[in-house]
Every structure is written in structure tokens, then in C-alpha cells.
Amino acid sequence: MEHTGEGTVTPEECIRAAEEYIRTAADDPERRAESEKSLRKQFKKSIMRKFVHAVSDYELIQPGDRIAVCISGGKDSMLMAKCFQELSRRNKIPFETVFLCMNPGYTDVTMGMIKGNAKILGIPLTIFNSQIFDAVDTVEKSPCYLCARMRRGHLYAKAKELGCNKIALGHHFDDVIETTLMSILFSGQTQTMMPKLCSTNFDGMELIRPMYLIREKEIIHWRDCNRLQFIRCACHFTEQYTNSGNRTATGDTLSKRLETKELIRALAKTNPNVENNIFRSMENIRLNAVLGWKYDGEKHSFLDRY
Numbered sequence: 001m002e003h004t005g006e007g008t009v010t011p012e013e014c015i016r017a018a019e020e021y022i023r024t025a026a027d028d029p030e031r032r033a034e035s036e037k038s039l040r041k042q043f044k045k046s047i048m049r050k051f052v053h054a055v056s057d058y059e060l061i062q063p064g065d066r067i068a069v070c071i072s073g074g075k076d077s078m079l080m081a082k083c084f085q086e087l088s089r090r091n092k093i094p095f096e097t098v099f100l101c102m103n104p105g106y107t108d109v110t111m112g113m114i115k116g117n118a119k120i121l122g123i124p125l126t127i128f129n130s131q132i133f134d135a136v137d138t139v140e141k142s143p144c145y146l147c148a149r150m151r152r153g154h155l156y157a158k159a160k161e162l163g164c165n166k167i168a169l170g171h172h173f174d175d176v177i178e179t180t181l182m183s184i185l186f187s188g189q190t191q192t193m194m195p196k197l198c199s200t201n202f203d204g205m206e207l208i209r210p211m212y213l214i215r216e217k218e219i220i221h222w223r224d225c226n227r228l229q230f231i232r233c234a235c236h237f238t239e240q241y242t243n244s245g246n247r248t249a250t251g252d253t254l255s256k257r258l259e260t261k262e263l264i265r266a267l268a269k270t271n272p273n274v275e276n277n278i279f280r281s282m283e284n285i286r287l288n289a290v291l292g293w294k295y296d297g298e299k300h301s302f303l304d305r306y
Contacts, residue, residue: 018110019109031120031121031226035222035226035228036086039082040086042225043222047083047218047219051087051211053213055093060195060196060210063093065095066165066166067165067167068097068098068155068159068164069098069168070167070168070170072101072170072231073113076170078121079222081099081123082121083210085123098159099118099123099124100125100126100167101125101126101127102132103128104131105132117228132150156201160202165204166207169208172212172214172219173211176192176193177278177279178261178264179192181260181263181278193209195208264278
């Protein structure tokens with residue numbers, strides 16, 4: 001289940017809590033209707049409208065698309081699935097969805113949580129297995145980066161096998177601005193997480209991020225209002241990190257992202273516009289006021305046009 005950062009929870013307690021949650025939630029047939037109603041009423045403006053705006057503004061869906069909606073089991077991807085169902089119900093754009101869930105080596109309890117939530121929310125999962133956790137288990141440097149790359153490759157391949165031309169990932173507004181700032185602080189580049197990308201390894205495949213404009217706090221609000229519990233990343237690297245309380249436990253993206261999240265939160269205390277300003281900075285780059293830039297890997301200097 002998602003880690004709150006408050007205290008340490010033993011594996012046995014997690015298992016018991018997960019099993020109890022699945023058991024009690026399965027006995028409540030009204031949960032799906034409640035979650036859908038909340039998107040049409042309480043979260044219409046903060047979630048559903050922003051989902052539709054991202055789809056429209058960035059031209060993420062075209063008529064005839066068959067989209068693999070990638071379900072990790074966390075709050076973001078599960079909400080994304082419900083937003084896709086709601087968008088399909090409106091029937092303004094003819095498209096198909098496959099709710100694709102990869103098991104990279106989860107425990108039975110974790111998979112039970114994912115299947116239980118899918119049942120509660122009425123999400124028909126297409127599940128396939130991989131051995132990614134085993135493959136990165138002995139990697140010491142940047143295991144999270146390698147895991148993410150391998151996951152995406154497996155998802156692209158399975159989606160293409162199922163006749164899809166797009167995969168949808170559940171990255172949200174906060175992911176975007178954190179990635180933007182991380183790029184500057186830790187890699188000396190100015191770049192962001194794009195709302196859509198053409199795959200370089202799978203011809204005719206595209207990646208889209210329809211949660212692009214939705215704030216994480218609204219996703220959490222939706223989750224809590226609907227009394228839902230979701231998994232977080234369930235690999236042993238994350239478990240070591242969250243249970244140890246050591247921010248450098250993994251030594252890679254996980255700790256850097258948390259540092260960046262906390263930096264943005266601290267800045268927002270004195271500048272409430274800081275999140276939107278980081279986001280808008282990627283829409284307002286002045287090329288005549290930068291020292292250099294890259295396009296398709298080719299480096300350019302301001303001196304070229306001075």
C-alpha cells in the first residue's frame with residue numbers, strides 16, 4: 001500500500017491490512033458507482049475537466065485509436081483508467097482501450113491489491129507477466145532508471161501485440177514540474193516530461209500522458225474521498241528506502257525526486273505561484289536569451305546567430 005512517511009510498517013502488518021481491505025471492499029458493490037459519480041460531481045473541475053483539457057490541448061487522442069492504458073496499481077494509473085472510462089462514456093471521440101497491467105514480479109499480496117481495486121472500480125485488467133524485478137535485483141547503480149526503461153519496453157511490446165497504437169502513462173502535473181527542476185539541478189539540462197512522444201524503438205507507437213494537468217493533491221483527495229487504498233512501487237529498493245528512513249538508501253532517482261518535491265513545497269510557502277511558474281517556464285523559453293540548445297541531439301550556440 002502507499003507509504004505515508006509516518007512511522008514504519010512491518011511486512012506482516014501490510015499483508016494483514018491488504019487482505020482485510022480487499023475482503024471488506026469486495027463486499028461493497030456501491031464503490032464503483034461512488035467513484036464514478038465523484039468524477040462527474042465533486043472532482044469534475046479539478047480532475048475530469050483537466051483530463052479532457054490535456055487530451056484536447058495536446059491532441060493526445062485521435063478517432064480510431066486503440067490505447068493501452070498502463071496500470072501499475074498505484075493511485076495515478078487507477079484514476080487514469082477511470083478517467084478514460086468516463087471519457088469513453090461521453091462518446092465524443094471514438095477510441096478503444098485496453099487496461100494493461102504488467103506483473104514485473106510482485107508478491108501475491110500486491111497482485112491481490114491490484115486485482116481487488118480493479119474489481120472495486122470496474123476496471124477490466126489484461127495482465128501479463130515479466131521478470132523485471134529479478135533482472136534489476138543485482139544492479140547497484142540506477143536500478144530505478146533501468147527498471148523504468150525495461151517496464152516501458154515490455155509495455156510497448158505487449159501493447160503492440162494487442163493491436164494498440166498508443167500507451168498511456170499516469171504521470172501528473174507534479175511529476176512534470178519535479179522532472180523539470182530535477183533536470184536543471186542534477187543533470188545541467190533544461191528539459192521536461194513531454195505530454196506525448198513517438199516511440200523510437202516501436203514503429204507506429206506513441207506514448208501519451210493525459211494526467212498531465214492534474215495536481216497530485218487532487219488525486220490523493222479523490223482516493224481518500226472514495227476510501228481507496230493503492231500500492232506504491234512494490235520493489236525491494238523502495239521497501240528498503242521507506243523502511244530505513246534513509247533518503248540516500250537507493251542512491252538514485254527515488255531520493256532525488258523526494259528532495260526536489262520537498263524543495264518545491266518549501267518554495268511554495270513563500271511563493272504560491274512557484275508550481276505553475278515552473279510548468280509555464282517550459283512553455284516560454286526565449287531562445288534569444290539562452291547560451292545554447294540541442295535539437296535532435298545536435299548542439300547549437302547563441303553565437304551561431306549573434
